[in-house]
Amino acid sequence: MKDIAVRGVWYAAGLALGTVTAVAELFFALFAGLALLPVLAWPRGRRAVLRPVGAVAGRLTELERRRLRRFLAVTLAAAPEDGRGTRYLLARWPLGLLGGVVLGCALTGVAYGSFILWGWLVTPINYLGLVALSSLAGLLLLFLAAQGVFGVALLEGHLARHFLGPSHQGELERRIVQLATTRAEVMAAVDDERRRIERDLHDGVQQRLVALGMLLGRARRSRDPERADRLLLQAHDESRRALAELRDVAWRIHPTVLDEAGLRAALETVAERTPLPLALDYTVAGTAPLARTVQTVAYFVVSEAVTNVVKHSGATRIGVSLTRDRAAGPLRLRVEDDGRGGADPSGGGLTGLASRVAALDGRFAVHSPPGGPTVVTAELPCA
Incomplete structure (x- = not known):
């Protein structure tokens, strides 16, 4: 009123x-x-x-x-x-x-x-x-x-x-240009994501598996039972580390919990895996579930933004909020930290997130003055 x-x-x-x-x-x-x-x-x-x-x-x-x-x-x-x-x-x-x-x-x-x-x-x-x-x-x-x-x-x-x-013709031309630009940005983001996965597999999991093979080979050739036991123990530890890194890579590609339990459960898992205190506010109106594409984009925006905070901001806490006022209204995301600020919106990671949001005709913004705080916001249409 x-x-x-x-x-x-x-x-x-x-x-x-x-x-x-x-x-x-x-x-x-x-x-x-x-x-x-x-x-x-x-x-x-x-x-x-x-x-x-x-x-x-x-x-x-x-x-x-x-x-x-x-x-x-x-x-x-x-x-x-x-x-x-x-x-x-x-x-x-x-x-x-x-x-x-x-x-x-x-x-x-x-x-x-x-x-x-x-x-x-x-x-x-x-x-x-x-x-x-x-x-x-x-x-x-x-x-x-x-x-x-x-x-x-x-x-x-x-x-x-x-x-x-704008005239109808002008609006159509603007829309065509926007869609072409968005498609090119999404393709570039997908290529960057593939390169990052390849890098993680090559520098992480692959090296672990090579070390595991070498340890097993040395244990096989060893004639000293005690030394063979030590090598097998190291190989067992190396296999567990390789499995953990492989799970991390698979999680970054697409978390299974997102399909099985929904967006809220996936974000709660992100909060549990984050080393910093993370306060999650999930207030989404309506009983119908969000579209899968909206959930996927929302998850990756939050996940990547939180990862950037942990790696680069020097923050001590993170606040994440997802709100939707009505059933057909847009989903609004906000990720805020108390770090040093100065995040570059044109950086590779943030540009990829902006492309994901733009592919759904959403809006993405980064406000990060020197000294902080850094606030990442996104609005995803749900109608």
Whole structure:
């Protein structure tokens, strides 16, 4: 309720400013029409008039773009230069004046609705029942005007997106470029992951197995039973280390517990395996399980971020939170540590995580000022 009231106040301020700009846009439309009327049949003269008209329209459109972003939470790209800005201003000024009318109705409703409280200060009240009735009518007008504020703000957003938003063709081209870039980044991340697995197998498990084979060979050739027993004991220890490293590699590729018990259990296992204290907050609304792709990406984002903290940050604690407000809402991840900060978002590991998130049309961000703290956030769509 409080958020709605605050948003309503911001909308009202945006509509008040929009009323002022609507008056300016009305005069702009009148003067532009009067200037173009004599030269409509003269191409050179029409172009000469359209240049200053387009310049003024660009400034007014930029002002509207900032107003929409600041007060109505409508984010648009820079003002277009193809004449759509002028058409937007010509279509927008009646809506801006309508916003002023709605605000005027709201002020009138406030005045009549509260008259019963302050009216006796300015005039004698002889008919209290009539005054109470007018106050109720004022409150009704205020309620309707409040609904009108939200309605006009919604229409402002639709009108701006229609005229100033990207065209269907432009949006398709942008989407194609984004998908091509994301695919290339995912392929690069997969190649990096394969190289890392190969490195882990070559430098870790393979070396352990080579050492195991050498120990067994020496034990086989030894004629001293005590020395052979010592070599076999070393070989047994080496086999256990190789098995542990092989399990670590398999876990980093894809943990079995993620498929068997779900994301929460997998993250609890990450917390258990982490040498630093890790506080896990898992608040996911809805009874339906998350999609497997979302769970996989969420797991690897948290796992890799925690691994980076342990290796590079010098932190003493880690906080991990996963939240989803409603069943179809996005899954929000946050990994925070109290380390030294200065993490490079363009580093190989973080770039790979960003590519994984982008492949699901999600958002990924890293905030790591020198001195810390480092905060890794991601938002994964679940609908």
